[in-house]
Amino acid sequence: MISLEDLLGRGGTGFGYRLTAFPQPPDFNVELVTPYLNLPENGTAAVEVLVSRRGYDGPIRLSIPDLPEDFVQDGGNIPAELNPPEDRRVFSLGYLTVTAKPGAKRRPLDLTVWAEATESSSPIRKQALAPGMVQTIRGLRQKSFKAPWLGTSLPMAVSNPVPVRIELAKQHVRIVQGGDYALPWKLVKESQAGGAIKVENPRPTASIKDLRVLRRPEGMGLYGRRHISHSHNLCDSPGHL
Numbered sequence: 588m589i590s591l592e593d594l595l596g597r598g599g600t601g602f603g604y605r606l607t608a609f610p611q612p613p614d615f616n617v618e619l620v621t622p623y624l625n626l627p628e629n630g631t632a633a634v635e636v637l638v639s640r641r642g643y644d645g646p647i648r649l650s651i652p653d654l655p656e657d658f659v660q661d662g663g664n665i666p667a668e669l670n671p672p673e674d675r676r677v678f679s680l681g682y683l684t685v686t687a688k689p690g691a692k693r694r695p696l697d698l699t700v701w702a703e704a705t706e707s708s709s710p711i712r713k714q715a716l717a718p719g720m721v722q723t724i725r726g727l728r729q730k731s732f733k734a735p736w737l738g739t740s741l742p743m744a745v746s747n748p749v750p751v752r753i754e755l756a757k758q759h760v761r762i763v764q765g766g767d768y769a770l771p772w773k774l775v776k777e778s779q780a781g782g783a784i785k786v787e788n789p790r791p792t793a794s795i796k797d798l799r800v801l802r803r804p805e806g807m808g809l810y811g812r813r814h815i816s817h818s819h820n821l822c823d824s825p826g827h828l
Contacts, residue, residue, distance in 0.1 A: 613643035615701040617681075617715045622745035624685060626658075628693070630752060631686040634700060634741065636715050638679050644668040645706035649683045649715075651698050651741075657691040660684065661758065667706070687745055697740035717741055752782035 591604055599739030619636040638647060649663030663683035668675050683700070704711035724730065756771035774784065 598716070611642060612709060613704075613707060613709060614638060614641040615643050615647065615702070615704070615713065616641070616769075617647075617649075617700075617713050619700060619715045619717050619741060620680070621741070622718050622721045624698075624741065625746045626685060626687050626743055628687055628691065628748040629689055629744055630749055631684050632743075633682055633684050636681045636683075636702070638665060638681055638702065639677060640675070640679070643704055643707060643711060644675060645704055647681065647703050649681055650701050651683070651685070651704070652701060654685070655696070657688045659686045659688060661686065685743070691747045693746055695742065695744045697738075698743055699740055714739065715741075716799055726791050748777075750777045751775070751784060762780065 590605065591598070593602075616639045618637045620637050621633070621823075624632045626632045634649075634651075636649060641780075644667055646667045647665040649665065649724075651660050654660055661684045663681065665679060665681040668679075685698075700715040702713050702715060716735060717739050719734035722732040724732055752773055752775050754773045756773075760768055760770060762768050766792075774786065774820065776784070
């Protein structure tokens, strides 16, 4: 059933309307949540994207095709919806990381992030729309200000190295739905980093249901244990915190 309403209060039996309906193929849109990247020397930065699904419920792969050779991208796997259409999420988050190789030159770059459906009957490939900038607005129920007209690329610059970093024993893991995985990690402090560092539970990501950071027990090796409980199908988990 279709109903029509004239927003100006006009209309009625004396007015004629024409409606056109056509089938819409499965599709999605993708938008960058991260407006820019400050990538430390020998460090890693995360890119966050927001995907709005329009009929396509399968897995999506994120990539940066124009990434120079002195950088490495990782992650970028957005899993399929578990039980569509009953439990379909209209929006979902995805992440990929960019790591600077040793000796990467300091310079500004303009990157483009693409999203591609990996299990679609027809090809679906979209460039992630850039916010241009993100400026929060004070007040209740206020949306952040964005300026997409500033460009479609993701600005990135290589910056000074950070005094604290996290090293992982494994960069790629595969996690079975509903299972746990202990990911060893180590906090590395440079000489310029002074004082104690408190490790708190990070915010949950879209593809990880339960994530807990545990203190290293006495007598254990240098690496702690990071327990992950996955809530989706098999996928590669990005090697970053």
